Structures are given as structure tokens and as C-alpha cells.
Amino acid sequence: xxxxxxDYNDIPLFEGIHPDNLNRLLICIKSFKKDFEKGETxxxxxxxxxxxxxxxxxxxxxxxxxxxxxxSLLSYVGPGELFGxxxxxxxxxxxxxxxxxxxxxRVLFLAASKIIHTCENACSFHxxxxxxxxxxxxxxxxxxxxxxxxxxxxxxxxxxMAYISMLAQQQKSKYIxxxxxxxxxxxxxxxxRSAMTRELGKMRDxxxxxxxxxTFVIK
Numbered sequence: 603x604x605x606x607x608x609d610y611n612d613i614p615l616f617e618g619i620h621p622d623n624l625n626r627l628l629i630c631i632k633s634f635k636k637d638f639e640k641g642e643t644x645x646x647x648x649x650x651x652x653x654x655x656x657x658x659x660x661x662x663x664x665x666x667x668x669x670x671x672x673x674s675l676l677s678y679v680g681p682g683e684l685f686g687x688x689x690x691x692x693x694x695x696x697x698x699x700x701x702x703x704x705x706x707x708r709v710l711f712l713a714a715s716k717i718i719h720t721c722e723n724a725c726s727f728h729x730x731x732x733x734x735x736x737x738x739x740x741x742x743x744x745x746x747x748x749x750x751x752x753x754x755x756x757x758x759x760x761x762x763m764a765y766i767s768m769l770a771q772q773q774k775s776k777y778i779x780x781x782x783x784x785x786x787x788x789x790x791x792x793x794x795r796s797a798m799t800r801e802l803g804k805m806r807d808x809x810x811x812x813x814x815x816x817t818f819v820i821k
Contacts, residue, residue: 605659605706607708608657608658608681614734615734616734618730619727623727624727626725626727627725627731628712630716630725631717631728632712632713632716633711633713634711635709636711637707637708638703638707638708639706640703642702643700643701644662644703645700645701646697647666647699650697651689651696652695652713652714653686653690653711654685654686654690654712654713654714654717655701655710655711656710657683657708658681658708659706659707660703660707661678661679661680661681661704661705661707661781662679662709663678663702663704663786664676664701665700666699674789675789675790676699676749677749677790678781680781684738685701687714687735687738687742688739717732751764751768752791758798759801759804761793762798762801766778766818766820770820778817778818778819780818783816784799
């Protein structure tokens with residue numbers, strides 16, 4: 603199946619940059635593309651991360667492994683979204699998580715140092731991408747706070763309702779498309795998959811939600 607890249611005009615990092623300037627910008631910030639197969643590791647924990655990644659198509663999961671080898675899903679990134687930016691702009695530039703392609707994925711890599719430091723030509727569009735970058739870092743911090751709120755709930759139902767509520771706010775609809783499979787969602791919420799499935803069934807029976815596979819409807 604032929605995968606289609608997201609339109610660069612729809613990538614938040616490039617917001618406000620005229621298409622005529624975009625090619626010049628991509629050259630200036632040393633961009634390059636790379637394809638990854640399903641299950642392929644993009645960045646390993648402890649790797650140096652000098653580049654920021656943008657998903658052009660596919661999906662990327664952020665995984666954390668403990669000393670016993672147990673892996674947990676911390677977050678996920680879809681088309682148009684950034685990953686690795688927190689590590690790329692840090693002093694150490696060392697990743698504390700592993701990034702994995704969960705399907706065939708194409709990534710646009712950008713040199714972080716070329717974004718956070720203005721080029722010698724002081725291009726206006728270069729200043730704009732730096733501004734966009736800081737805004738996106740702020741949004742990413744908010745998303746991490748949302749994850750903390752979800753994980754603070756002390757019941758399976760509480761976590762499910764907080765997660766579905768977050769998606770409803772993001773998608774501005776009571777008809778919600780979840781980006782994770784049931785197995786991935788259970789991993790993301792750190793709950794047992796069978797127990798989660800039973801709780802979803804109870805919530806449907808009680809008229810709180812309805813669902814079909816990864817689509818949820820808030821009643």
C-alpha cells in the first residue's frame with residue numbers, strides 16, 4: 603500500500619512559513635528523510651539525539667524499558683507531530699526512551715542546532731520556525747501533564763474516562779477516533795487488557811459510552 607506524506611503546510615512546525623521559503627529552510631536546517639519498517643527502532647534509549655523528527659506518515663511509539671526488560675508505552679506520535687525535540691535541545695542530547703515505528707513510517711529529520719540558533723543570514727522564516735518550536739515544546743509539556751492526570755486516577759474506569767475525555771477535547775467531538783489498539787491502550791494506561799475490556803463493556807451497558815473497535819461515542 604502506497605503511503606502518502608502529510609502536506610508540509612499542515613505541519614505545525616512550518617506554520618506561517620511561505621511555501622516558496624520552505625525548500626530554502628529545509629536546506630538551511632540540514633533536513634533529510636528516512637523510512638522505517640514496522641517494528642524498526644528509530645532511536646534507542648541512551649542514543650545521542652542531534653535531530654528532531656517529524657512523522658510524515660505512519661506512527662511512532664515512545665517506549666521505556668525497566669531493568670527487568672519490561673517495556674511500557676509512554677506516548678505516541680502521528681503524522682505532522684514532532685518527536686525527540688526535548689532531547690535534541692538538551693545539553694546532553696541523550697534519549698531516555700526508545701522510539702519505534704509501529705507501522706511503515708517516514709520521518710523528516712531536522713538538525714536541532716540549526717533551529718535554535720539563527721543562521722548567519724538571519725532569515726525571517728528561520729526566526730519563525732524557532733518561534734514555532736518553542737510553542738510546540740509548550741504544547742508537548744501540556745500533553746505530558748494530561749498523561750499525568752490520566753495516570754493519577756486510581757481505577758480502570760477513571761483512567762479510561764480521563765483518556766476518552768482528553769481525546770474528545772483534542773478532537774472537539776463526542777465521536778472519537780482512538781489512535782491506539784486495545785492492547786496498546788492497555789499498555790499506555792498501565793492496566794490489564796482483559797480488565798479494561800470488561801470495564802469498557804460495563805460503561806457501554808450503563809450508557810456512558812458506545813464504541814466500535816477504536817471509535818468511541820460519548821453519550
